[in-house]
Amino acid sequence: MPTLEHNGSSFQVDEDGFLLKGMEEFNQDWIDYVKGVEGISELTDEHNKVIDALQEYYKKNGIAPMVRILSKTTGFPLKRIYELFPSGPGKGACKMAGLPKPTGCV
Amino acid sequence: MMYEFKVSDIAEEFGVHRNTIRNWINAGTLPAQEGPGRKYLMKFEDYQILCEKFGREPLIRPDSSVDLKTVSFLEAEKRVGPVLELGKKVKTLYDDTQWADECLTCGTCSSACPISGVDGLDPRKIVRMAFLGLEDDLIASDWAWKCTMCAKCEDVCPANIQIVQLMRRIRSRRERDKVPGPIHKGVMTCLERGNNIGIPKDDFLHLVEELGEELAEESCPGFVTPVDIHGARIMVTVNSREPFAEPDDLKWWWKIFHAAGESWTLTSENWEGVNWGLFSGDDEAMRTVVGRIVDNMRRLNCEMLLLPECGHAYFATRFGLNRWYPEALKEFKICTIFDLLLEYLNAGRIKVDNTIHTKRTVYHDPCNYGRKSMRAFGQAYYEEGRAITRACCPDLVDMEPNRGANYCCGAGGGAWAMPFADERVYYGRMKARQVSESEAKLVIASCHNCRDQLKKSLNQEYNLGVEVKYLWELVADSLVLPKNEINWTVG
Numbered sequence: 362m363p364t365l366e367h368n369g370s371s372f373q374v375d376e377d378g379f380l381l382k383g384m385e386e387f388n389q390d391w392i393d394y395v396k397g398v399e400g401i402s403e404l405t406d407e408h409n410k411v412i413d414a415l416q417e418y419y420k421k422n423g424i425a426p427m428v429r430i431l432s433k434t435t436g437f438p439l440k441r442i443y444e445l446f447p448s449g450p451g452k453g454a455c456k457m458a459g460l461p462k463p464t465g466c467v
Numbered sequence: 468m469m470y471e472f473k474v475s476d477i478a479e480e481f482g483v484h485r486n487t488i489r490n491w492i493n494a495g496t497l498p499a500q501e502g503p504g505r506k507y508l509m510k511f512e513d514y515q516i517l518c519e520k521f522g523r524e525p526l527i528r529p530d531s532s533v534d535l536k537t538v539s540f541l542e543a544e545k546r547v548g549p550v551l552e553l554g555k556k557v558k559t560l561y562d563d564t565q566w567a568d569e570c571l572t573c574g575t576c577s578s579a580c581p582i583s584g585v586d587g588l589d590p591r592k593i594v595r596m597a598f599l600g601l602e603d604d605l606i607a608s609d610w611a612w613k614c615t616m617c618a619k620c621e622d623v624c625p626a627n628i629q630i631v632q633l634m635r636r637i638r639s640r641r642e643r644d645k646v647p648g649p650i651h652k653g654v655m656t657c658l659e660r661g662n663n664i665g666i667p668k669d670d671f672l673h674l675v676e677e678l679g680e681e682l683a684e685e686s687c688p689g690f691v692t693p694v695d696i697h698g699a700r701i702m703v704t705v706n707s708r709e710p711f712a713e714p715d716d717l718k719w720w721w722k723i724f725h726a727a728g729e730s731w732t733l734t735s736e737n738w739e740g741v742n743w744g745l746f747s748g749d750d751e752a753m754r755t756v757v758g759r760i761v762d763n764m765r766r767l768n769c770e771m772l773l774l775p776e777c778g779h780a781y782f783a784t785r786f787g788l789n790r791w792y793p794e795a796l797k798e799f800k801i802c803t804i805f806d807l808l809l810e811y812l813n814a815g816r817i818k819v820d821n822t823i824h825t826k827r828t829v830y831h832d833p834c835n836y837g838r839k840s841m842r843a844f845g846q847a848y849y850e851e852g853r854a855i856t857r858a859c860c861p862d863l864v865d866m867e868p869n870r871g872a873n874y875c876c877g878a879g880g881g882a883w884a885m886p887f888a889d890e891r892v893y894y895g896r897m898k899a900r901q902v903s904e905s906e907a908k909l910v911i912a913s914c915h916n917c918r919d920q921l922k923k924s925l926n927q928e929y930n931l932g933v934e935v936k937y938l939w940e941l942v943a944d945s946l947v948l949p950k951n952e953i954n955w956t957v958g
Contacts, residue, residue: 376886377648424656424665427711429674451712464653465664466708466741466777466883466915 367394380459384416387459395457399448408445408457410435415450415458425455425463468529470514471506472499481521503599560597560605560640566633567598569626576620576630581874581897585890588613590620590630597633602640611637612647613890615882616746617834617875618842631839639748646747648885653743654752661759662707662739672735674710675717682718686948687725695767696732701807702769703731704740704760704784706776706915719943720775723808726946727816731773734763740780742787746881757787761795772801775939777915778835779879786843803836804913805851808942812858819859819945826934828860829907831898831921832873833914841871855938856911859945866901874898876912878920892928895920899929913938 362381364373370390373381378398380386392412396404414434418426425431428450432439446453451467474492478485491497492507497517499509511529518525561567576590577583583590588610596605605611611634620630643651653663660666672694679692693699709716724731737759744753764772774780785801811817830853832838841847849870857863866873877895885891898921902910910933912918922935936944 422665422667424667425711427666427670427674427714429677429714430670449712461652462649463664463711464649464656464884465662465711466706466919467664467712 365394367391375462377456377462379456379462383461384419384459391459392457395453399446399453399457401446401453405445407435407437407441411437411442411445411450411454412458415454415460419458419460425451425460468511469508470511470527471502471508472514473506480526481517481523558597558600558602560602560636561629561633563629565627566629566636567594570594570598570628571626573625575623575625576628579619579623580614581619581877582613582615582890582894585893586610586613590614593637594628594630594633597637605637606640609647609887611635611641612885613882613887614880615834615875615877615894616839616880618838619834619872619875621842622838622871635745635748637748638746639750641748643747647887648881650743650747650881650884651749653741653884654747654749657739657741657743657756658752661737662705663741663743664707664711666707666710668736671710671738674714675733678714678717679721682721682725685718687722690721690725692721693732695735696730697767699730699732699767699769701729701731701771701773701802702764702767703733703773703775704780705733705738706741706780707739708741708915709776716937716940719937719940722943722946723811723817723939726948727811729816732767732769734767737763740774740776740784742780742783743881745779745783745786753783753787754791757784757791760784761788761792764795764799770799771807772799773804773807774801775804777917778833778839778913779916782835782839782843785840789844803848803851804939805836805848805855808855808939809851812855817942818947819942820947821859821861821945823945824860824909824941825862826860826908827862827864827906828856828909828911829864829866829902829905830856831866831876831902831910831912831917832870833912833917834873834875834879836913837873838871847871852911852913852938855942859941860909860911864905864907866905868901874901876917876920876925878916878924883916883919891920892924895925896929899925899931902931902933903929908933910935911938911941912936 362373362375364371368390370388372386372391375381380391392404414431415425418430428439431442431450442450451463455463474485474488478488488497492499497509498513499507502508515525572591572595574591580590582588593605593610614634616631616634618631624630656665657663675692675694679690683690742753742756744750744756760772774784781803788796788801832849836848853863874897876898877891882891910921912921912935918935918937925931926933926935
């Protein structure tokens with residue numbers, strides 16, 4: 362599996378570019394790296410709120426939450442989540458939060 | 468240089484019995500390998516040694532009357548490649564001669580395959596490699612995973628080689644932890660949690676209830692999402708990606724059911740219609756997932772099974788029912804989205820307005836409902852999708868080629884979820900060209916993968932500038948609802 366370096370941190374990623382060890386290796390440098398590859402111009406508190414919500418749900422349930430749950434826990438409408446993470450909550454947001462890629466046709 | 472011989476010829480040459488030659492080969496005394504066409508190959512030097520041993524003149528001499536000195540400078544250029552170890556071992560990748568032996572090596576499959584030539588992928592080469600026993604190389608390569616199993620190669624094959632079966636067998640031999648992307652993980656999650664993504668039961672039930680309430684408010688007064696309704700006529704499965712990522716998309720079907728006054732139900736558990744065992748080559752998992760659907764059908768005593776998600780869900784489930792649960796098909800019927808929508812339209816159970824979608828429209832034939840269904844079940848759905856589309860869109864045109872000869876969108880066989888995005892987009896160039904040449908502004912797809920590839924990938928990658936809708940989305944958006952003749956919007 363490939364390893365990549367960013368700002369001095371090194372990360373093991375899977376073939377889809379998701380953190381292989383998940384939240385164990387998740388840190389600020391990872392967020393900064395994903396921000397670049399996902400084409401997010403500026404990181405805001407809203408992004409952090411989505412990341413926190415994803416991680417919290419994942420710790421409890423072992424999967425990423427459905428978008429409607431994410432929408433409710435963050436208070437952001439779905440449209441806003443897509444604005445924050447253009448490739449969608451299942452791809453960009455999960456990647457940034459250190460969650461594995463959802464295992465469906467997403 | 469290799470010397471090619473038939474056992475009978477060399478036996479005659481050396482005055483021994485054929486079995487003696489075979490014994491020598493098996494014992495290694497005669498260092499020869501089995502080659503194609505029941506012939507054997509040995510190094511010419513070994514043949515010469517054999518001749519010396521028997522005091523015979525070799526039948527052929529590779530020398531010529533050319534003065535070798537004049538061409539000796541070429542000697543340095545001469546490259547001798549490694550000799551492949553062929554034959555000898557049992558070929559386990561196929562158990563039917565139609566999977567490889569009968570290949571004519573004409574290459575028609577390679578011409579038909581939209582991804583042939585990419586990363587060394589070539590269906591003819593793959594068939595030959597299977598024939599020659601180069602199994603480890605096939606299993607280690609990603610070719611079988613980049614193939615979308617669209618069966619275009621099979622469709623054109625004059626020898627009727629079962630290439631898709633071979634591809635799936637190659638996939639099945641990959642170590643499970645080396646299956647690309649989330650395919651195997653999805654299978655395991657489905658086995659453990661009842662759906663590919665692992666959505667908890669409470670979350671799912673809460674969501675479908677909430678969506679039902681919204682639908683009742685928006686356009687279908689009195690609508691309540693039916694779950695685990697005993698004796699409902701139709702049991703409907705779900706693609707986990709919809710509750711997970713695009714929950715509002717579920718409402719299109721529900722709205723149609725409501726308008727048709729249908730008796731239908733979802734199930735609270737094991738509601739997944741997607742069956743990735745088909746993609747990963749995992750028969751046991753595939754059988755289990757189909758078996759759960761059978762259990763749900765029996766538990767709820769429903770007459771018909773509808774897998775509205777995608778061509779794949781329908782194909783995998785019908786294939787699994789035929790193969791492992793043929794007795795269940797006497798208890799209930801598996802119906803396609805086409806059968807059901809046409810039933811509604813023909814019986815006047817739903818009415819559609821054909822003045823809403825006036826743009827030029829083109830219908831995409833999914834491989835699973837067309838070419839692959841024809842090969843597997845002897846029944847393809849080509850005209851049905853067009854008839855339904857035509858009822859909503861007066862300006863309907865065809866792509867070229869179409870129906871059984873149609874090109875795959877490029878995202879089938881699990882490609883939408885696999886980590887080979889560049890290959891998937893390149894594959895889709897054929898589809899993009901077909902869409903573009905049709906000059907249509909609206910593309911209708913009756914399969915999730917096709918729709919996603921067209922709408923979310925090819926549309927942008929190839930600047931198609933088209934709108935893409937599911938077939939049932941088109942119908943739902945065209946519905947004339949019984950109580951409110953002009954309300955045809957959905958959330």
